[in-house]
Amino acid sequence: MTKSIETMWKEGFVSESQLTAPKVNDLYNRKSQNIVDKLLNMFAINIKMLIVGSLLMFVAMSLIGAPFFGLYVCILLLPLIVIAKKELKRSVDISKGQSSYDYLINFDNWLKHSIEAYSGYYRVFYPLFFLGMITQGVTSKAGGKIIALLMEKFPTDVVILGLPYYLFMALTCIIFIVIKYADALYRLDLNIVYGRQFKKLDELIKDMKALRRTA
Amino acid sequence: MGSDFYQLSILPYAGIIIKICRAYTNTQEDFEDYYQEVCLQIWRSKDNFNQQSQWTTWIYRISLNVCLTYMKRRKTGDKAFVSDSLPDDVIDDSKAFANDDINELYSAIKHLTETNRAVILLYLEEKTYEEIAEIMGTNANNIGVRIARIKERLSKFISEKD
Numbered sequence: 001m002t003k004s005i006e007t008m009w010k011e012g013f014v015s016e017s018q019l020t021a022p023k024v025n026d027l028y029n030r031k032s033q034n035i036v037d038k039l040l041n042m043f044a045i046n047i048k049m050l051i052v053g054s055l056l057m058f059v060a061m062s063l064i065g066a067p068f069f070g071l072y073v074c075i076l077l078l079p080l081i082v083i084a085k086k087e088l089k090r091s092v093d094i095s096k097g098q099s100s101y102d103y104l105i106n107f108d109n110w111l112k113h114s115i116e117a118y119s120g121y122y123r124v125f126y127p128l129f130f131l132g133m134i135t136q137g138v139t140s141k142a143g144g145k146i147i148a149l150l151m152e153k154f155p156t157d158v159v160i161l162g163l164p165y166y167l168f169m170a171l172t173c174i175i176f177i178v179i180k181y182a183d184a185l186y187r188l189d190l191n192i193v194y195g196r197q198f199k200k201l202d203e204l205i206k207d208m209k210a211l212r213r214t215a
Numbered sequence: 216m217g218s219d220f221y222q223l224s225i226l227p228y229a230g231i232i233i234k235i236c237r238a239y240t241n242t243q244e245d246f247e248d249y250y251q252e253v254c255l256q257i258w259r260s261k262d263n264f265n266q267q268s269q270w271t272t273w274i275y276r277i278s279l280n281v282c283l284t285y286m287k288r289r290k291t292g293d294k295a296f297v298s299d300s301l302p303d304d305v306i307d308d309s310k311a312f313a314n315d316d317i318n319e320l321y322s323a324i325k326h327l328t329e330t331n332r333a334v335i336l337l338y339l340e341e342k343t344y345e346e347i348a349e350i351m352g353t354n355a356n357n358i359g360v361r362i363a364r365i366k367e368r369l370s371k372f373i374s375e376k377d
Contacts, residue, residue, distance in 0.1 A: 005320060005369055009339040012317030013234070021229035021298060022247040023362045027221065030255050033248065035286040096280045097260045097273055099352025100333065103280045197286060204283060207330040 033198040035197050036094050036107055039114075043084045050081045067186050076128055079121055087114045101208045108205055111198070115190065117184045126182035134171050138163060220261070225254050227331040228274045235341070236273070237312075238324050238332045254280045268349070274343075276352050279333050323372035327365060334358065335365045 013019070032038070054074040061070025087164075090113065094108045137143040150164055158165040191198070225232075247328050264273050312318055315347040324332055330351075335348040338358075348355035 003316065005335075005366060006339065007374075008316040008320045012312065012314040012320070013230070018313075019230045019233045021226060021233065022250050024251055024254060027251055027254055027258075030251055032255060033252055033258075033286050034256065034281060035284045039284055044364060085219055094255050095263050096277050097263050098280070099276065099350060100283060101352030103276075103352075104283070107284070140234050197284075201284070203227065204329060207328055208351070208353065211334070211351070212332060213354075213357075 002028075034096075035201075036091070036096075037192075039111070039194075040088060040154045042089050043088050043114075046083045047081055047088075050084070053077065064141070066136055073129065075127055076132070080125070083117050083121060087117065090114075101212065104205050104208060108201060111201075115187070119186045122186040123179065123182045126185070127179045130175055132179050148192050155168055161179065178188075220258055221254065224261070224270070225257055225274075228271060231271065231274050231340070232278050235278040235282060235336055236303070237321055238336055239261070239285070239326070249282060249285055253278045258364055264367075272346070272350060275337065275340075281352065283329055283333075299348060319373060319376065320369070323369045327368065331361070331365050331368075334361055337363050338365075353358050 020107065032041075054077040057073045057077075058067070058070035061067060061073070087110075094103065094110055096103060119210055126210070138147065147163065147167070150167060154164065154166065156164050156166070160168040232250055232253050236246050236253060239248050240246040257274060260273075260277060264270070312321070318323075324335060327335065333351060334347060337350060343351070344355040344358040345356050
């Protein structure tokens with residue numbers, strides 16, 4: 001290597017005007033590929049989907065004769081809409097014109113807060129949703145028939161809340177499993193889509209912190 | 216986006232954006248995507264520009280921040296940062312610039328971590344340590360030491376290739 005990197009750079013870019021900017025296509029309506037924008041977009045879509053989904057759920061459940069379950073699910077979904085709206089509001093701190101360190105740190109803080117808020121609620125949502133499904137199931141005609149069939153095949157005198165004790169215990173176990181893994185399920189889902197980006201973000205922040213710290 | 220804004224406020228500084236985007240991409244297609252994303256974000260962020268810093272500093276910041284957090288969808292549908300390490304043959308294929316030395320230098324720069332790429336690009340753009348620290352949000356005292364290490368690594372990469 002005969003030239004210094006400074007010389008290579010200077011000689012290579014003698015005239016910046018020689019650099020040709022790529023043709024910009026419909027720039028004004030371009031969909032952003034920035035991870036922050038993508039997540040914000042996801043939250044905005046979530047809000048709409050949740051509103052539409054909960055209304056559809058209510059109508060569908062009412063049509064099949066389970067309006068209370070439909071209403072119950074609607075109520076369960078409401079906090080998710082509130083969380084998504086709050087997280088969207090909090091995102092104003094993530095200006096891309098900040099220093100790289102501040103930008104990455106603010107993004108990371110916002111991301112962690114969002115994940116915590118969602119996973120915290122999913123820990124409650126999944127078990128309650130499952131509990132609602134069970135209640136709807138056992139109080140329905142079909143559920144009653146299944147319970148009667150079970151009592152006939154495996155008769156028992158021990159009945160808890162109208163259920164044979166073994167069915168009650170099995171359902172309770174499932175609810176506990178759901179409680180235990182609700183958070184992990186949400187994080188797994190998130191990691192499948194954004195795992196590599198999150199890892200990369202951690203590495204970037206680690207490197208930036210090292211640059212601030214070391215001399 | 217008003218085309219006037221692009222013509223007046225972005226295009227005169229396209230050189231900065233091109234140089235930065237090239238350091239974080241390996242193909243022409245990716246480069247063009249990054250370039251457009253940076254332009255889009257400069258336009259979207261223009262109201263946040265408080266004029267306490269220079270417009271060029273603002274462009275450097277946005278260009279770097281966008282490149283650091285760009286999310287590329289691969290053809291397989293998988294999403295990943297494109298600047299993840301790629302095989303050397305992909306990087307060496309780059310003939311982005313007419314000047315061979317520059318292509319060689321970029322090829323070496325792409326072996327660095329993303330933070331180091333940012334530091335060296337700003338250094339090569341003749342930014343002072345204080346300016347680099349301001350753009351990156353770090354400590355000016357550490358920049359000199361980091362640059363010395365990066366230069367050493369770059370020289371090694373280039374020498375090995377020669």
